Amino acid sequence: MHSPIPSLLLFFLLCFAHGTKDLGHVPTLDRCPRGGCSHGPPVHFPFWLEGSHGPECGYPGFKLFCNQDGQTALSVPNASLVVKDIDYVSQFVVLHDPINCLPFRIWDLHHLGFYAFKYPYSYENSYNYTLFKCPPPDRNYLTEVDCLSAPGSYKVYAVKSSRSIGDLPLVYCEKIRSLNSLPNAIEYMIPDARFDWKEPDCRNARRTGGCVDGTGATSHAIHLLVDTPVSF
Ligand SMILES: *[C@@H]1O[C@H](CO)[C@@H](O)[C@H](O)[C@H]1NC(C)=O
């Protein structure tokens, strides 16, 4: 007598074997699924999420993690920045610095491959500032750099270096340092700012079948074919 169970089992085994053989590249995708933190944008190539993805799922500087508030975050030296948005099509991230120090992290972000966006309508090439440390009272009308301030003791203000300071309320203030080459006015970089990435360049991924790195090599087509539901 024939029980139907063995043939059913065989059927499934065949299906399974067939499936794994046909989709030989799937294990890679299984290791790099779309991820994300409870409060944040989807995370996929070229980003990778520590704890969910291995380094092979993205670019080295693009490692993200979920912070204790469930937000998507990016580590830079001495700080973790909240990733509020990732635009995979135009290739930029919107970063938030909980202590409002983004203008001082441009160089660290640059090292990771993120470049401060320059507003197209800004009429100056770069913005240079002199920072003044001032005892109370508060100096109205000046831009406070609160991540360098010690409330109750002193506040730090940014003044455009080109400005003549004679008419500014800087009595008893001490010049502490300069901050040069900001792409935009400092007030547009506190507390959030947009940073673009150039590499890998996935903007033509549908056409080229992958992302192009700095050497012109195309890579990670697998991730893109699955992970990029946008139309190019
Ligand atoms: C990190 O913070 C320490 C102490 O405030 C400081 O000495 C050091 O220069 C900082 N490192 C970076 C890369 O900002």
Ligand SMILES: *[C@@H]1O[C@H](CO)[C@@H](O)[C@H](O)[C@H]1NC(C)=O
């Ligand atoms: C700002 O400083 C940089 C480097 O110190 C300099 O090359 C640039 O010309 C300065 N920009 C302005 C507007 O003064």
